[in-house]
Amino acid sequence: EAGVAQSPRYKIIEKRQSVAFWCNPISGHATLYWYQQILGQGPKLLIQFQNNGVVDDSQLPKDRFSAERLKGVDSTLKIQPAKLEDSAVYLCASTAPGQSHGYTFGSGTRLTVV
Amino acid sequence: GIQVEQSPPDLILQEGANSTLRCNFSDSVNNLQWFHQNPWGQLINLFYIPSGTKQNGRLSATTVATERYSLLYISSSQTTDSGVYFCAVAYGGATNKLIFGTGTLLAVQP
Numbered sequence A: 001e002a003g004v005a006q007s008p009r010y011k012i013i014e015k016r017q018s019v020a021f022w023c024n025p026i027s028g029h030a031t032l033y034w035y036q037q038i039l040g041q042g043p044k045l046l047i048q049f050q051n052n053g054v055v056d057d058s059q060l061p062k063d064r065f066s067a068e069r070l071k072g073v074d075s076t077l078k079i080q081p082a083k084l085e086d087s088a089v090y091l092c093a094s095t096a097p098g099q100s101h102g103y104t105f106g107s108g109t110r111l112t113v114v
Numbered sequence B: 001g002i003q004v005e006q007s008p009p010d011l012i013l014q015e016g017a018n019s020t021l022r023c024n025f026s027d028s029v030n031n032l033q034w035f036h037q038n039p040w041g042q043l044i045n046l047f048y049i050p051s052g053t054k055q056n057g058r059l060s061a062t063t064v065a066t067e068r069y070s071l072l073y074i075s076s077s078q079t080t081d082s083g084v085y086f087c088a089v090a091y092g093g094a095t096n097k098l099i100f101g102t103g104t105l106l107a108v109q110p
Helices: none
Strands: A005-007 A010-013 A019-024 A031-037 A044-050 A053-056 A065-068 A075-079 A088-095 A109-113 B004-007 B010-014 B019-025 B031-037 B043-048 B052-056 B059-064 B069-074 B083-090 B104-109
Touching: A005 A088, A010 A019, A019 A088, A019 A109, A031 A075, A044 A065, A044 A075, A075 A088, B004 B083, B010 B019, B019 B031, B019 B083, B019 B104, B031 B069, B043 B052, B043 B059, B069 B083
Parallel strands: A010 A109, B010 B104
Antiparallel strands: A005 A019, A019 A075, A031 A044, A031 A088, A044 A053, A065 A075, A088 A109, B004 B019, B019 B069, B031 B043, B031 B083, B052 B059, B059 B069, B083 B104
Protein backbone atom coordinates (compact mmCIF):
# COMPACT_ATOMS: atom_id res chain seq x y z
CA GLU A 1 0.00 0.00 0.00
CA ALA A 2 1.41 3.37 -1.00
CA GLY A 3 1.71 5.91 1.78
CA VAL A 4 0.61 9.53 1.96
CA ALA A 5 2.53 11.50 -0.63
CA GLN A 6 3.50 15.12 -0.10
CA SER A 7 5.43 17.61 -2.18
CA PRO A 8 7.61 19.53 -2.21
CA ARG A 9 9.85 18.13 0.51
CA TYR A 10 11.46 21.49 1.24
CA LYS A 11 10.61 25.08 0.34
CA ILE A 12 12.34 28.38 1.09
CA ILE A 13 10.50 31.61 0.31
CA GLU A 14 10.71 35.24 1.27
CA LYS A 15 8.07 36.80 3.51
CA ARG A 16 5.03 38.10 1.68
CA GLN A 17 5.47 35.52 -1.09
CA SER A 18 2.96 32.74 -1.68
CA VAL A 19 3.48 28.99 -1.48
CA ALA A 20 1.44 25.85 -2.07
CA PHE A 21 1.77 22.33 -0.74
CA TRP A 22 0.27 19.21 -2.24
CA CYS A 23 -0.94 16.00 -0.61
CA ASN A 24 -2.14 12.72 -2.09
CA PRO A 25 -3.69 10.51 0.62
CA ILE A 26 -3.85 6.74 0.70
CA SER A 27 -6.35 5.44 -1.82
CA GLY A 28 -9.78 5.07 -0.25
CA HIS A 29 -9.04 7.24 2.77
CA ALA A 30 -11.96 9.62 3.05
CA THR A 31 -10.58 11.81 5.82
CA LEU A 32 -7.61 14.09 5.19
CA TYR A 33 -5.85 16.34 7.68
CA TRP A 34 -3.33 19.15 7.41
CA TYR A 35 -1.18 19.73 10.48
CA GLN A 36 1.38 22.45 11.19
CA GLN A 37 4.40 21.50 13.30
CA ILE A 38 6.57 24.33 14.55
CA LEU A 39 10.07 23.35 15.66
CA GLY A 40 10.06 21.89 19.16
CA GLN A 41 6.28 21.50 19.32
CA GLY A 42 3.72 18.84 18.57
CA PRO A 43 1.66 19.02 15.39
CA LYS A 44 -1.39 21.27 15.43
CA LEU A 45 -4.43 20.63 13.25
CA LEU A 46 -5.09 23.29 10.62
CA ILE A 47 -7.94 21.73 8.66
CA GLN A 48 -9.79 18.43 8.35
CA PHE A 49 -11.64 17.23 5.24
CA GLN A 50 -14.21 14.45 4.97
CA ASN A 51 -14.24 13.59 1.28
CA ASN A 52 -14.26 17.08 -0.28
CA GLY A 53 -16.07 18.83 2.55
CA VAL A 54 -14.46 20.77 5.40
CA VAL A 55 -15.16 19.25 8.84
CA ASP A 56 -12.95 21.50 10.98
CA ASP A 57 -10.98 24.59 10.03
CA SER A 58 -11.24 26.40 13.35
CA GLN A 59 -7.47 26.81 13.70
CA LEU A 60 -6.75 27.76 10.10
CA PRO A 61 -5.62 31.43 9.78
CA LYS A 62 -8.10 32.14 7.04
CA ASP A 63 -6.73 35.59 6.24
CA ARG A 64 -3.65 33.95 4.72
CA PHE A 65 -4.18 30.18 4.59
CA SER A 66 -6.53 28.33 2.28
CA ALA A 67 -7.02 24.67 1.47
CA GLU A 68 -9.06 22.64 -0.93
CA ARG A 69 -9.67 18.99 -1.68
CA LEU A 70 -10.97 18.62 -5.18
CA LYS A 71 -12.96 15.46 -5.93
CA GLY A 72 -12.27 14.17 -2.43
CA VAL A 73 -8.79 12.92 -3.27
CA ASP A 74 -5.75 15.23 -3.55
CA SER A 75 -5.50 18.33 -1.42
CA THR A 76 -3.63 21.61 -1.69
CA LEU A 77 -2.72 23.96 1.16
CA LYS A 78 -1.79 27.52 0.24
CA ILE A 79 -0.26 30.40 2.18
CA GLN A 80 -0.52 33.92 0.81
CA PRO A 81 1.20 36.08 1.92
CA ALA A 82 3.67 34.15 4.06
CA LYS A 83 4.99 35.45 7.36
CA LEU A 84 8.17 34.53 9.21
CA GLU A 85 6.13 32.67 11.84
CA ASP A 86 4.77 30.32 9.17
CA SER A 87 8.15 28.56 9.11
CA ALA A 88 7.25 25.01 10.08
CA VAL A 89 6.73 21.50 8.79
CA TYR A 90 3.35 20.99 7.15
CA LEU A 91 2.13 17.44 7.58
CA CYS A 92 -0.68 15.73 5.74
CA ALA A 93 -2.41 12.67 7.18
CA SER A 94 -5.30 10.46 6.15
CA THR A 95 -7.54 7.85 7.71
CA ALA A 96 -9.88 5.22 6.33
CA PRO A 97 -13.64 5.39 6.88
CA GLY A 98 -14.50 4.19 10.37
CA GLN A 99 -10.83 3.95 11.36
CA SER A 100 -10.07 7.37 12.77
CA HIS A 101 -7.38 5.86 14.95
CA GLY A 102 -5.38 4.63 11.97
CA TYR A 103 -3.58 7.85 11.12
CA THR A 104 -0.99 7.65 8.35
CA PHE A 105 1.21 10.72 8.00
CA GLY A 106 3.15 11.89 4.98
CA SER A 107 6.80 12.92 5.23
CA GLY A 108 5.85 16.58 5.41
CA THR A 109 6.96 19.77 3.71
CA ARG A 110 9.53 21.85 5.58
CA LEU A 111 8.84 25.54 4.92
CA THR A 112 11.36 28.24 5.74
CA VAL A 113 10.24 31.87 5.40
CA VAL A 114 13.12 34.36 5.31
CA GLY B 1 -9.51 22.93 25.61
CA ILE B 2 -7.93 19.68 26.63
CA GLN B 3 -4.32 19.79 27.83
CA VAL B 4 -1.83 17.02 27.03
CA GLU B 5 1.43 16.97 28.93
CA GLN B 6 4.28 14.54 28.50
CA SER B 7 7.23 13.70 30.70
CA PRO B 8 10.12 13.68 30.74
CA PRO B 9 10.75 16.30 28.05
CA ASP B 10 14.17 14.81 27.28
CA LEU B 11 15.73 11.42 27.93
CA ILE B 12 19.17 10.00 27.16
CA LEU B 13 19.67 6.25 27.38
CA GLN B 14 22.42 3.78 26.77
CA GLU B 15 21.56 1.07 24.29
CA GLY B 16 19.87 -1.84 26.04
CA ALA B 17 18.27 0.25 28.79
CA ASN B 18 14.55 0.40 29.51
CA SER B 19 12.43 3.53 29.79
CA THR B 20 8.94 4.74 30.63
CA LEU B 21 7.32 7.77 29.02
CA ARG B 22 4.25 9.36 30.53
CA CYS B 23 1.30 11.25 29.06
CA ASN B 24 -1.21 13.11 31.24
CA PHE B 25 -4.42 14.54 29.84
CA SER B 26 -6.86 16.91 31.45
CA ASP B 27 -10.23 15.53 30.30
CA SER B 28 -11.94 12.32 29.25
CA VAL B 29 -10.86 11.06 25.86
CA ASN B 30 -12.16 8.50 23.40
CA ASN B 31 -9.00 8.24 21.34
CA LEU B 32 -5.39 8.10 22.48
CA GLN B 33 -2.49 7.32 20.22
CA TRP B 34 1.29 7.15 20.59
CA PHE B 35 3.49 8.26 17.72
CA HIS B 36 7.22 8.11 17.07
CA GLN B 37 8.76 10.90 15.01
CA ASN B 38 12.11 9.74 13.70
CA PRO B 39 15.08 12.08 13.15
CA TRP B 40 13.97 12.56 9.53
CA GLY B 41 10.59 13.88 10.66
CA GLN B 42 8.40 10.92 9.74
CA LEU B 43 5.55 10.31 12.19
CA ILE B 44 4.79 6.64 12.78
CA ASN B 45 1.68 5.44 14.57
CA LEU B 46 2.75 3.10 17.39
CA PHE B 47 -0.41 2.39 19.35
CA TYR B 48 -4.09 3.20 19.41
CA ILE B 49 -4.86 2.77 23.10
CA PRO B 50 -7.78 4.71 24.63
CA SER B 51 -7.74 2.21 27.50
CA GLY B 52 -6.04 -1.00 28.57
CA THR B 53 -2.66 -2.44 27.65
CA LYS B 54 -1.09 -3.38 24.33
CA GLN B 55 2.28 -4.76 23.35
CA ASN B 56 4.20 -4.73 20.09
CA GLY B 57 7.65 -6.26 20.29
CA ARG B 58 9.84 -4.22 22.62
CA LEU B 59 7.17 -1.55 23.01
CA SER B 60 4.11 -1.65 25.18
CA ALA B 61 1.58 0.91 26.30
CA THR B 62 -0.95 1.22 29.09
CA THR B 63 -3.74 3.76 29.43
CA VAL B 64 -5.66 4.26 32.66
CA ALA B 65 -8.53 6.35 31.35
CA THR B 66 -10.16 6.90 34.75
CA GLU B 67 -6.95 8.50 36.03
CA ARG B 68 -6.23 10.30 32.74
CA TYR B 69 -2.77 9.05 31.96
CA SER B 70 -0.97 6.74 29.58
CA LEU B 71 2.45 5.14 29.72
CA LEU B 72 4.72 4.00 26.92
CA TYR B 73 7.37 1.41 27.82
CA ILE B 74 10.45 0.85 25.73
CA SER B 75 12.54 -2.18 26.65
CA SER B 76 16.06 -3.05 25.49
CA SER B 77 16.32 0.28 23.68
CA GLN B 78 18.15 0.53 20.36
CA THR B 79 19.66 3.53 18.58
CA THR B 80 16.82 3.34 16.06
CA ASP B 81 14.41 4.16 18.90
CA SER B 82 15.82 7.70 18.96
CA GLY B 83 13.47 10.53 18.06
CA VAL B 84 10.47 12.27 19.57
CA TYR B 85 7.57 10.36 21.08
CA PHE B 86 4.18 12.06 20.99
CA CYS B 87 1.00 11.23 22.77
CA ALA B 88 -2.14 12.50 21.00
CA VAL B 89 -5.75 12.46 22.19
CA ALA B 90 -9.20 13.15 20.80
CA TYR B 91 -12.25 13.76 22.93
CA GLY B 92 -15.19 13.19 20.68
CA GLY B 93 -17.41 15.21 18.44
CA ALA B 94 -17.67 14.89 14.69
CA THR B 95 -14.08 15.70 13.96
CA ASN B 96 -12.23 13.35 16.30
CA LYS B 97 -9.21 15.59 15.70
CA LEU B 98 -6.03 14.69 17.53
CA ILE B 99 -4.50 17.06 20.06
CA PHE B 100 -0.79 16.36 20.37
CA GLY B 101 1.24 16.55 23.55
CA THR B 102 4.52 18.31 24.07
CA GLY B 103 6.61 15.28 23.18
CA THR B 104 9.53 13.41 24.75
CA LEU B 105 12.86 13.65 22.95
CA LEU B 106 14.69 10.33 23.30
CA ALA B 107 18.33 9.81 22.41
CA VAL B 108 19.70 6.28 22.59
CA GLN B 109 23.47 6.14 22.62
CA PRO B 110 25.46 3.09 21.44
